[in-house]
Amino acid sequence: MGTSFVIIFMLMTVLVVAEMKADEVEGVRSFSRLDFPLPPHFVFGSSTSSYQVEGAAFEDGRKPSIWDTYAHSGYTNGANGDIACDEYHKYKEDVHLMVETGLEAYRFSISWSRLIPNGTGAVNPKGLQYYNNLINELINHGIEPHVTLFHYDTPQILEDEYGGWLSKKTVKAFVAYANICFREFGDRVLHWTTFNEPNVFAHYGYDLGLFQPSRCSSPFGTNCVGGNSSTEPYIVAHNILLAHAATARLYFKKYKAEQHGLIGLDVYAYWYVPYTNAPEDVIATQRAFDFFIGWFLNPLVHGDYPDVMKKNAETRIPTFTKLESRLVKGSFDFLGLNHYSTIQVEDMSINLQMDVRDFTEDMALPYNPSGLRELLEYMKNYGNPPIYIYENGQSTIRNETLHDVPRLRYIQGYIGSLLDALRSGSNARGYFIWSFLDVFELLDGFESGYGLYYVDLDDKNLKRYPKLSAQWYSNFLKGRSHQVIEISPNISYLSQSQFSQ
Template sequence: MAAGELAGMRVPVPSVVFFLLLLAAAARGGSALTRRDFPEGFVFGAGTSAFQVEGAAAEDGRKPSIWDTFTHQGYSTDGSTADVSADQYHHYKEDVKLMYDMSLDAYRFSISWPRLVPDGRGEINPKGLEYYNNLIDELIMHGIQPHVTIYHFDLPQVLQDEYGGILGPRFIEDYTDYAEVCFKNFGDRVKHWVTLNEPNIEPIGGCDCGYQPPQRCSYPFGTNCTGGNSSTEPYIAAHHLLLAHASAVSLYRQKYQASQGGQIGLTLMGWWYEPKTDTPEDAAAAMRMNEFQIGWFMHPLVHGNYPPLMRSRVGARLPSIAASDLEKIRGSFDFIGINHYFVVRVQSSDANDQRLRDYFVDADPFEEGFDEVHFEYHPWALGKVLHHLKLKYGNPTVMIHENGDPDWPEAPGKIDYDDGFRSEFLQSYLEALYLSIRNGSDARGYFVWSLLDGFEFLFGYGARFGLCGVDFAAAARTRYARSSARWYSGFLRGGELRPEKPYVSL
């Protein structure tokens, strides 16, 4: 689906959602929702990631990541790079001031592995260490909690070249050593750690479809790759990510958690799959997709092994979890982060190919091309994800780490202050989140994606998610607060959550 088509396709929210919202309002005496309705200690914030906003790609000892190589070869959606992007490396004080002015409780950001440990292992880069210490100190000085993702896709290129990156078992050891650098140097101030961002997505983009680095795939699942095996490598890569996560959590709990008093978890992409039609076959297909996407990691984290459905359908191509790793994996989280954007409609397929036994089982978009996918924004889908986690995985503590709505400026240099659609989007999703909490879900935080415009992994600079815009045409990368930033600030200061008009979902 083209970006313009995605942006223009809007359909109404189901009437049942409005009915539920009316019931919720009635339960509060007719008043609109405010932040005071959320549990005590609930955290509101916004997020970014290092590669997407930092810039300074070749400054102060930083070396290339696989995403630098990918974008410099011209493979990003719009041919752009993140060499400068929003240039947060040089503007972090300004950005922290924006957060403070918005009254954010927390900022979710990632540490760039190739900036902190440029060769992937070994020597720490003193300039990288200084930068992250300064950023963390600036946040704390302004009363803003740092929520840190240790690895957000930007693997050092040197490790990809040496042993294939996440496809190599050596990744587990190198990642654990890198994570310890983070714990040791920042853990006295960082109390919220995310080991990995979206390990249930990275293996698909990089090792199945091949539309993201390291561009490994095999026909017919991907056609623009020089090597790879789409029927085996995604499972191998995900297995190594799972083991790396468990290894880092084990290290943190053994050496650092008691003295530092932090919490640690990982963040999954939480798309929700719905049947395209009301047939039993499509309902079963949607169930399988949710099991493959969410259960791929949640089942081993809760039960110690991959879901039975995956084991039966993938067979020997799915790596086995060794008995020695089982107990290390099971329970290796204090919370689960969820990045939620879309409902994906799926339809059962009778096509007799490997896809029926693979991750993308019965999913039309990956059989026939992305023009067939059905992405939809619906606030109730966030509630379904949380309900699924509650019923199937013991109601874990959840942080909503990403939720946002992009716009698609026709002119790259356009300055757009008014993004009322985004305020309406946030209003509706916060209502849905509130209802889930009322229904027993243990959600404890919500982070808007994103604080700033930046380089989007799927869209380059063609899509803008920022509460605060960035003038990419200006050398100084001038920031400006959009209307959604002002709305969010008002809400965080105790104002009512009252839509000017009902949100119309995309």
């Protein structure tokens, strides 16, 4: 994802106090790759997603997803992912950069509407060929593919025909799509994630209307294309949990014994801290965890939603049948976490007095922007499951500078925090930087960038340039550097030859 959620929460008119700088959180650390477990026990990589990096939106049989529709409706500063970073054509070049960087794994997503353009039915041979080529290229160069099946990109045809994730028909269609992916790629892919950030997708796509498919209702959202903020986020989340469980059970039953892969689900996770030590804020902080993380992790671990969610949302949140509860509970081998920042929580229980509420009012708190180690410690409450940090990174304005010392220090600080967590008994298995390239971002298109590599959009070949953060990460991965690099502020670009030295 890689979006600045501080901006989003300001749009939500909630209290934002202060974002903590990463270098202030962790300070300068001294460590190396050798301080961490080696593959396969722990991997370092980087992430992207299909719509944000592939381009070729209208080529070789691909049909639109809801992300195409969203971007072409003017929500992302007039930009879109029609071309993006053109990894569809440049995947060999990008894998070469991954090898040069020293990545041990690459997390990417499959475009459902590229592989199965109508959402159901016939497989697109060109789409199938592309993902086979990408996976083979990665494996041939010793890079482990981590595949996400859904990253905010429901085929538009299913949105039009079924209402997308509001319908259980999409659950059935997703399981059929996943089955094709397991069948075609599972002999080489050992790490499958069903859904990326379904908690964010449901909340921002169906409550606030800020993400695709832009569904919401007044007064909770603006620029809505229809919807009901009070009920639809809960319905969508419920259907996604059922789709995940059915997909995982399919994999366990049909493929796991032969392919020996792992399957999980990935949630967006802040670390929450109370705004004050007042009991109300402490309770509100736990409520934040229950609503934003427990919404998905509680059913996966315990078979039902957190009690506070059922109490506050009442009949607006669906109920699991006994069979559904058994299917959802334990339907994962690992969990993914996307983590960027820490939020301070202040109690807003007064919101519960409103007659008409949405997910945000049910949660009854505002937000404020650090805490990977604390978050991983908190995950022990869910049995300390295997965890992959699938997204962590820092955004900067795309001003063509490669001198991204703040991002370099951010990455080092969070890797140091991760090392502390591992030494404290965390079951983390991997860390992935968002993002490998400056991709098309969800909120602001190409105005900001999280990439280790800058992509020159004015160059017809979309040339990639390594930033300082890429150099530091490469040196770290190769065991050549374990401290923050001191760089002259006069340096603004690094050439490829400089990077390679």
